[in-house]
Amino acid sequence: MIQSLTIPGVAMALSMLVCGAVLAQNETEGGPAPVRVVCAPDVARLCGDAKDLSSRVQCMDQHEDQLSEACRTARAGKAGGSAMFDSIAARITGREYPSIFAAWNLAENLRQSDGHTVPLSASESPNTIRARHDLFFSTYERLGLKLAAGRQYVVLTPEFTDESIQAALANRAKLLAANPNMLIMTDLHYFSAPHTYLPADSPWWLHDAKNARFEGNNTEYKSSRLDFSNPEFQDKVAALCAALLKTGVYDGCMMDWWHDDDQMGGDRLALIKKIRAVVGEKAILLANVNGRLPTRTANYLNGMYMEGFGAKFFPDWHTAAANLLWGETHLHKPAFTALEGWWRTGRDELPLMREVTTLALVFSDGYVLFSDPNELPTPDHLHDWYPFWDKSLGHPVGPPANLDHPDLNGAYTRQFDKGEVVFNPPSNHSVVAKFPEPRRSAATNVTGQSFTVAPGDGDLFLSP
Numbered sequence: 070m071i072q073s074l075t076i077p078g079v080a081m082a083l084s085m086l087v088c089g090a091v092l093a094q095n096e097t098e099g100g101p102a103p104v105r106v107v108c109a110p111d112v113a114r115l116c117g118d119a120k121d122l123s124s125r126v127q128c129m130d131q132h133e134d135q136l137s138e139a140c141r142t143a144r145a146g147k148a149g150g151s152a153m154f155d156s157i158a159a160r161i162t163g164r165e166y167p168s169i170f171a172a173w174n175l176a177e178n179l180r181q182s183d184g185h186t187v188p189l190s191a192s193e194s195p196n197t198i199r200a201r202h203d204l205f206f207s208t209y210e211r212l213g214l215k216l217a218a219g220r221q222y223v224v225l226t227p228e229f230t231d232e233s234i235q236a237a238l239a240n241r242a243k244l245l246a247a248n249p250n251m252l253i254m255t256d257l258h259y260f261s262a263p264h265t266y267l268p269a270d271s272p273w274w275l276h277d278a279k280n281a282r283f284e285g286n287n288t289e290y291k292s293s294r295l296d297f298s299n300p301e302f303q304d305k306v307a308a309l310c311a312a313l314l315k316t317g318v319y320d321g322c323m324m325d326w327w328h329d330d331d332q333m334g335g336d337r338l339a340l341i342k343k344i345r346a347v348v349g350e351k352a353i354l355l356a357n358v359n360g361r362l363p364t365r366t367a368n369y370l371n372g373m374y375m376e377g378f379g380a381k382f383f384p385d386w387h388t389a390a391a392n393l394l395w396g397e398t399h400l401h402k403p404a405f406t407a408l409e410g411w412w413r414t415g416r417d418e419l420p421l422m423r424e425v426t427t428l429a430l431v432f433s434d435g436y437v438l439f440s441d442p443n444e445l446p447t448p449d450h451l452h453d454w455y456p457f458w459d460k461s462l463g464h465p466v467g468p469p470a471n472l473d474h475p476d477l478n479g480a481y482t483r484q485f486d487k488g489e490v491v492f493n494p495p496s497n498h499s500v501v502a503k504f505p506e507p508r509r510s511a512a513t514n515v516t517g518q519s520f521t522v523a524p525g526d527g528d529l530f531l532s533p
Contacts, residue, residue, distance in 0.1 A: 108140040109245050110238040114317030118349065139242070157252065157320055157353055158403040164250035166462045166485060167426055167529075169454075170204035170407050170436040172376070173256070176454040182514070184417065186453060196240060200247035201454060204407060204436045206254035206323045206355065209313055213237040222267055224258070224305050227312035237318040254355060255319045259306045259340060260326040261292040273302045298336040307343040314352055321353025323374065328358065329365040341369040345401075355407070359383055362392055367399045378410040378425065380442065386428060386494055390472050393433040397469065406435035409450070411442040416453045420526040423457060423512060427492035427527025430462070431470045431483045460511040460529050463487035477502060480522065488531035495525030502530065509533050 108129070112119075115135060116128035129136070175198045178186035189198050199205050209223070215233035220226045244251055258266055261283065267273055274280075275294040283294050296302060310322040322344070329337045344354060355372035356363060360383030363370055373396045377383045389408060396406040410425030412418045422439040429437035440452035462485035470481040470492075479497035483490045491502050502520050509516045511529035522528050 107242060107246070108136070110241050110317045111136050111140045112317075113320070114238070114315075117314065117317070117351065137238075157351065160250045160252060161403050161405055164203045165464065166430060167458050167460070168203040168436045169201065169458050170409075170438050171199065171202040171206075171452075172374070172407075172409060172438060172440070172450040173207045174448050174450045174452075175199060176201060177451050178416075178453045180416070180453040180455050182456055189454065196243045197247065200244050200251060203248065203250055204252045204254070204405075205244075206256055209255045209319075211255075212240040212253075212318055214313075214316065214318060222265075224266060224309050227309045229312075229316060234316050234318070237316065241318050252320050252353065253318070254321045254323050254353065255313050257306060257310050257313075257322040257324050257344075259295060259297045259302075259324060261287070261294050263290065263292050266295075272296070273299055297340055298333070300339070303336075303340045303343050306340060307347045310344050310352075311347040314348055321355060321371070322348070323355040323357070323372075325357045327356035327363060327366075327370075328361055329363050330361060334365050338365050341366045345369045353403075354401070358392075360385075360388055360392065362395055364399075367396075367401070369401055371401050371404055372396075373400065373406045375406060375408045377443070378408055379413060379421070380411055386424075387472070389428060390432040393429065393435060394469060394472060396435070397433055406433050407438070408433070408435060409438040409440055411440060416441070419455075419457075419512075420523065422455055423527045424492070424495070424525050426457065427490050427529070430490045430529075431481045431492040431527075432472065433469055434465060457511050457529070460531060461487055462490065462529060462531070488529055490527065490529055491520075491522050492527040493522045493524055497524050499523050502528075504530065507533055 111132075112125060112129070115132045116125050119125040119128045133141070175195070176189055179189050180186050213233055213236040214229050216223055217226075217228040217230050220228050241253055244253060273296050275296050280294040284291075297306070313319055313322065324341075327337060328334070341354065341356075345352075348354070353371045354369060355374055356366070356370050357374040357376050359375060359377050363373065373392070375383075375389065375392060378386075378389050383389070393406050393408060397404060406429075408425065408429045410421065410428075412421060416439075425439050426437050429435055438450070438452060439455070440450045441447065443449045464486055466484050466486050470476070470483055472481075475481050475497075477491060477493075478500050480491055480493040480500045482492075482502070488508065489502075489504075491500070493500055500522050502522060504518050507516050507518055508520070508530035509532075510520055511531060512526075516533055520528065520530065
């Protein structure tokens with residue numbers, strides 16, 4: 070049974086709501102954007118505590134002799150350029166959609182429209198592949214940071230060589246030059262870690278039946294549980310996050326295994342309070358909550374990483390949608406979500422990829438990823454890059470959809486300044502989306518005014 074409804078075009082008045090963000094994206098080569106990009110690492114390294122634009126400008130002037138040569142050159146060539154440094158919030162709101170993220174590992178292949186794949190590493194550098202993503206988090210070493218000589222355990226002595234800091238800052242600058250709206254984060258081990266994280270006799274390792282089961286089920290990464298209930302260890306973890314951010318390489322820290330509704334929720338609350346206290350309000354803190362809600366710690370977290378949508382422990386699209394909406398209104402500002410869906414039969418499961426992508430677009434202003442499930446023997450979170458993700462919707466012109474009121478005969482829609490999104494839940498019937506003006510389907514590249522969207526699928530309908 071096919072049901073239809075006409076979706077109105079985007080009104081000019083609504084599109085004006087995001088014109089400022091659009092103008093920021095469309096700055097010409099001679100505009101101020103290159104200054105923001107080139108100097109972003111210097112701002113983070115030297116002026117991370119600046120509270121507002123005026124303070125940042127004053128701080129940069131005071132540290133002129135400590136700026137990188139590239140930043141000094143950019144500032145010298147731009148009258149008033151120092152006033153244009155972007156903030157993390159500006160990068161979050163300034164990006165276009167869909168916004169794709171990478172969790173530890175990157176896209177492996179470019180999936181072509183004919184179904185074939187081409188390895189990205191054959192034609193793109195790792196930084197180029199990273200910059201395809203608007204949010205990236207991985208280990209602190211990934212961009213080049215190295216521990217100082219004589220330091221073995223980063224959580225005990227988070228000190229890094231000057232050479233590696235400069236190399237990592239150069240990599241950061243390259244990423245921001247390729248994608249000025251990118252967020253760059255590092256993970257923070259607090260729940261479990263490889264055996265090299267602490268001395269073997271450290272009292273902060275857990276040695277109990279629960280850890281034995283954890284080690285037995287965690288053969289891929291061979292990590293062990295940590296006693297994050299220990300106040301001294303909490304202090305060390307918080308100091309590590311602060312030290313990593315002080316280098317200027319990263320915008321924030323990401324914590325895995327974040328379930329604050331269990332018996333360890335109080336310990337996570339104590340830990341996140343300490344982290345927020347030492348990194349300040351501007352740093353970004355992201356936690357992997359899977360399909361649960363961080364009700365006790367949301368005031369301290371900016372982001373919810375929702376790993377494993379589609380798995381047995383997180384199968385329900387309705388729960389995913391409700392949690393996305395919850396995150397938009399309950400997290401520490403600037404707030405965002407990052408929904409990761411797992412394929413069931415393979416990376417060529419294109420309707421499911423579109424379902425996950427449009428689900429995130431309709432119910433959030435967040436990031437999305439469609440990746441390998443964790444049970445594979447290969448490294449987790451590897452994925453292909455899909456042409457569907459290269460289509461630009463611009464920016465949303467209205468709030469996320471109302472979960473209780475589907476507006477397309479059981480399906481949900483949302484308008485952006487360059488098109489409309491339709492998400493059709495798997496439990497619904499096929500629907501027909503009709504438009505008063507021609508639209509181009511991102512799924513098929515067909516242009517028309519009437520399109521059928523199957524259950525468990527979604528599409529982007531772009532203005533030609």
